[in-house]
Amino acid sequence: MQTLGPLRPRFTELLKLPWLTKPFNLRAFSSTPPADYSNQSRGGLPRFFSETLPSSKGGVIRVQGDEFWHMTKVLRLKTDDRIELFNGKGGLVEGCIQNIDRTAIDFVALEEPKLVLPQSPQWHVFAAFGSLKGGRADWLVEKCTELGATSVTPLLTERSSAIADNRVERLQRVILAAAKQCQRLHEMKLNHPMKIDNLVPVVAKSKLSFIAIAEATPLVGALTSTRTESSGLIIVGPEGDFTVKEVNMIIEAGSTAVGLGPHRLRVETATIAILATLMLWSDSQQITNP
Template identity: 60%
Template sequence: MTRVLRLGINDRVELFDGTGGLVEGSIQKVDKGGSDVKLLEDARLIAPDGIQWHVYAAFGTLKGGRADWLVEKCTELGACSVTPLLTERCHTVAENRVDRLQRLVLAAVKQCQRIHGMLLNPPIQIADLQSVISQSKLAFVASAESPPLLSTLPKSCNEESGLLIVGPEGDFTEEEVNVLKASGAVPVGLGPCRLRVETATISLLSALMLWSDAHRQETLKCR
């Protein structure tokens, strides 16, 4: 606040707790140890708005900061959670990497001013994902040569949450795709080019966030 934004005494700020709590305050003191802020109101609880998208992506073997980029951009775009997906071709995630990703999520939440934080879950096996998919009416799995995403989206939707599933480098095995489809996931295509894991994840999330936001705006107009 003070070093980058150059805020000082009596400047007003908004404080949030990452779970929807929001309160306005005024800076009273600034020193090397931090800043003292006086609250100007009682805290408000802001409910999540729109469809809450949960990302399941097999990014554990990505190198060169690509996993960092994926998680950071999911946070900025408004994903509710990101869960590393363990598959036959991506069967591990280093523990020290998870700690780093948690720090990236926190930094991105503050940078893009999210009132609700993004949850980074422990890795999950495809077998454990089946029950999650079966309980969701909005579950999409990125799959080459599948129908275009936009052609598969429903014209109306009252769901509060949805799932995005993206496979590893080398894609899902045929058996894994069949398991996901049998559980209720809808295969969707993301264009004619073969995309990297992080590109496919962000492309799918961006499209669904824009679709759900447009749907939300139309719903508000009809009220």
């Protein structure tokens, strides 16, 4: 019976194969980031937040705190690894880790810092999510960040009247983590909680706003007769829905009532459904009418 032994290549012959003899780098951190920063869906260098960026090529700053921990303890980055820093306001700079000590890393810029302008359209979310439990509020702001909302404002209504201060701090951390994960250069703004009385004049000044209401005209149908605008508002009520008085106030201020299907949706589900639809609609309008 014939054996497979003679078919096996010798170890010395394996060593001659080009993929074993040609030097290569196992680290993913040396890859080149995409040059087109308007499309951030593609991967690039590991990106970290820093309020302060080097002012020019060759500039050095120290990065401490949570970002230092993430770099060194989670990703285990080393000296000379290339990374990016962003400041959440469109500032971005590529560089490398020059030095690591017990409390911080020294980052040196390898190029001139860039300033990327905000992309339109800009959708502002107003949602009554202060009473959500079990991490559902975290999920809402995380997905709003990923989808590209410009800001999120907790709404205070008759049926959702408060949001704890410590939750606001946690939501800020969730937003920053989501911005890093989705390669977003402009950090989504988390506004102070707002009452309906204060929302009404905001709606009146806006050229385009939608309020999610059960049994209203389907959102996609409403968009067929809606003019294209560079910014707008998304308004979603609490789990118990808006009161009739609140709905009337918002609609009379100029908001368009839209429906999201035959089922009753949770606050976070309705928010993400309408935001995702409007972001896709806005993108298609930009392509059609550049």
